[in-house]
Amino acid sequence: MNNRIIIFLASLLMPFLGKAQEVAGPEMADTFRSEGKIYVVITVISIIFMCLIGYLVYIDIKLSKLENKNRNTN
Amino acid sequence: MIKWWKILSALLILYTLVLGMLGPVPHLDILNETIRNLFYHVPIWFAMLFQMGYSVVYAIKQLSKNDLQSDIISNQAAQTGLFFALPGLLTGCMWAKFTWGTWWTFQDPKLNGVAIAVLIYLAYFILRSSIDDEQKRARIAAVYNIFAFVMMFVFIMILPRLTDSLHPGNGGNPAFGKYDLDSNMRLVFYPAVIGWVLLSLWILDVKKRLAILTHKENEQ
Numbered sequence: 001m002n003n004r005i006i007i008f009l010a011s012l013l014m015p016f017l018g019k020a021q022e023v024a025g026p027e028m029a030d031t032f033r034s035e036g037k038i039y040v041v042i043t044v045i046s047i048i049f050m051c052l053i054g055y056l057v058y059i060d061i062k063l064s065k066l067e068n069k070n071r072n073t074n
Numbered sequence: 075m076i077k078w079w080k081i082l083s084a085l086l087i088l089y090t091l092v093l094g095m096l097g098p099v100p101h102l103d104i105l106n107e108t109i110r111n112l113f114y115h116v117p118i119w120f121a122m123l124f125q126m127g128y129s130v131v132y133a134i135k136q137l138s139k140n141d142l143q144s145d146i147i148s149n150q151a152a153q154t155g156l157f158f159a160l161p162g163l164l165t166g167c168m169w170a171k172f173t174w175g176t177w178w179t180f181q182d183p184k185l186n187g188v189a190i191a192v193l194i195y196l197a198y199f200i201l202r203s204s205i206d207d208e209q210k211r212a213r214i215a216a217v218y219n220i221f222a223f224v225m226m227f228v229f230i231m232i233l234p235r236l237t238d239s240l241h242p243g244n245g246g247n248p249a250f251g252k253y254d255l256d257s258n259m260r261l262v263f264y265p266a267v268i269g270w271v272l273l274s275l276w277i278l279d280v281k282k283r284l285a286i287l288t289h290k291e292n293e294q
Contacts, residue, residue, distance in 0.1 A: 056280070
């Protein structure tokens with residue numbers, strides 16, 4: 001329990017640690033990308049997008065079948 | 075069964091989702107990493123404008139040839155365009171909050187113009203749904219559609235350029251293209267525009283076919 005409190009208090013100092021690393025020029029997330037894990041986000045976004053596209057393909061195919069059926073009955 | 079341009083749209087957008095996050099961008103004050111929104115926010119609006127253009131072309135076709143199919147396509151395209159305005163507005167609000175410091179400002183002609191344009195198109199759907207006679211509905215909707223498109227163009231593309239605006243590309247503010255859109259960003263931005271326009275066409279294709287099928291069912 002004590003460890004948790006210490007970690008919590010230490011985490012409050014995080015913004016000040018960040019300040020110390022400030023460099024010239026606008027702040028960009030340069031290290032964010034090089035340290036990896038951004039790839040996880042990109043994978044998540046890509047999976048969501050591909051699922052949506054897959055759903056659209058499914059609807060499209062289903063509609064094509066319905067159109068064919070409609071054409072044959074008329 | 076799935077047409078090639080539909081696959082292309084999915085691949086192009088997937089490419090921009092990855093490269094848009096990883097690719098190099100210019101280091102700018104205030105914008106910081108949010109400049110990457112350019113790859114997602116702007117193409118959405120391009121798709122919306124494209125759909126409205128598609129809609130007005132079919133409205134003119136309807137008036138010249140007087141066929142109901144054009145009226146259906148015109149209506150569906152306007153619906154698709156209005157749908158794309160929603161993510162466009164929401165992403166715009168988000169971007170504005172973290173760069174201009176506010177979700178929405180009523181002093182900005184670009185934002186007001188977009189709000190008015192959306193309302194004009196909402197009126198189009200109300201007008202269209204309030205007429206029962208098919209031929210009459212098609213003709214009146216087509217005439218109003220041309221009016222709506224012209225007004226949207228004036229409110230979004232012309233008026234914001236005449237006065238001061240926070241939005242890039244308006245009222246003396248340079249568009250991103252002028253200074254910030256370097257060749258690396260172009261490699262992502264242009265495919266994104268093409269990809270989202272094609273995706274909007276795909277959604278329109280599905281909606282249109284469904285509407286025509288429903289129309290046929292109702293006739294029987």
